[in-house]
Amino acid sequence: MTYGIDSGARCAVVGYGSWATALVKILLENEAEVGWYVRSRDVLEHIRRHGTNPRYLSGVHFPSERLFLSDDLDAVVRGADIIVLAVPSVYLKTTLDALSEPLDEKFVVSAIKGIVPDELVTVAEYVNRRYGVPFDRIGIVSGPCHAEEVALERLSYLTAVCKNMDDSVMLGRKIRTPYIAVSHSTDIYGIEYASVLKNIYALAVGVAVGLGYGDNFLAVLISNGAMEMSRFMERTYPASRDTFASAYLGDLLVTSYSQFSRNRRFGLMIGKGYSVASARAEMNMVAEGYYAAECVMKINERHGVEMPIASAVYDMLYREAPAASALASLTDKLV
Structure with missing residues (x-):
């Protein structure tokens, strides 16, 4: 039934x-x-x-x-x-x-x-x-x-x-x-939040590419994004879920690497020196990661999950932190 x-x-x-x-x-x-x-x-x-x-x-x-x-x-x-x-x-x-x-x-x-x-x-x-x-x-x-x-x-x-x-x-x-x-x-909660969070991490990947970081660093950044996503979901809504499945990890990977990813493209412009306002103006489609970065940080005030990548993206987009220094300060927090 x-x-x-x-x-x-x-x-x-x-x-x-x-x-x-x-x-x-x-x-x-x-x-x-x-x-x-x-x-x-x-x-x-x-x-x-x-x-x-x-x-x-x-x-x-x-x-x-x-x-x-x-x-x-x-x-x-x-x-x-x-x-x-x-x-x-x-x-x-x-x-x-x-x-x-x-x-x-x-x-x-x-x-x-x-x-x-x-x-x-x-x-x-x-x-x-x-x-x-x-x-x-x-x-x-x-x-x-x-x-x-x-x-x-x-x-x-x-x-x-x-x-x-x-x-x-x-x-x-x-x-x-x-x-x-x-x-x-x-897993309505987990998959919906995974689809939100991956936009933030893809945006971070775009920034890194724009700043000239290589594939070795991107692999570490994305894998840390996957771990950050898992921590957030486990703290906020524990459930039996396989975050290696395509709806979680696969969506993160394609959004981080694809030429069609608007969030990666938005981050790329930030990494190349665009202001947030000018990057938003140039995009002809909505980059969901821009809004997600602020919302997730506000939601996380209630939960206190360690989210260094999401925090760095938030600082770049909403606190006018220079992209180069925000990424540089993030490097010591990745494993």
Whole structure:
């Protein structure tokens, strides 16, 4: 028996960025119709007329007759059973402010790898507190998977996460394709926080690359980031979890090394001497690690976990610490 997902559950995606666009592509592999909330009228009309998103993954062509496209969030939510949230975390509150349709009887899936900034909670926690969606009707889709490679149909791996394993399996069936392999988990807390923390460590990697550090140092930095992530999760929410699995370590690795990683790119600019303001202005997509760095430090005030890498990133982004000195002071704290 499942707690919220059955094989006939209708899916809708909220957001029209690169990952939202990739998720619509994935879901259309298995679903007869997918709802899609696109707030921009220009983008919506372009997708409707041409079957492509003009701003993101423009090479992906959609069968528009199989899309329920709308800039009316209530209409999209009303017509679906599973609501997949795929907007940057910084825009989640304003996006959902347009919603009057109740969410508490929907199954809400977060594909957002970030903290809700003003609330200092994960997306799952926010949806639970603000909209009354019980945790047994909340899921996570995560893993080492960049939208650009999904667009190219390169083999990628995702993890479907729900409190109940039966629901994880059912959610996995919605997103499994010939180019998407799926694993399953019930560790909502751990995998969601791993997806947040890895952005901070990837940002640190970008800074190091920008400053001229080599592969030997990067290997140490990333492995220490993995240990830091494990310490945080064990202190804040102990559970039986394998942090070497792809949804934890794999996501950290791809975000740290990939040419598609916006967090690495953001850090690279900082390492090359950009100010935080100018780096943010030049990015055409949101680097979640920027917001996560502040949020995680504030959350950690309650827990006191040793997090030297996250602290160094926070100092660079929010305390105007020079990147070179922040990285230099970090080197003695790595093992």
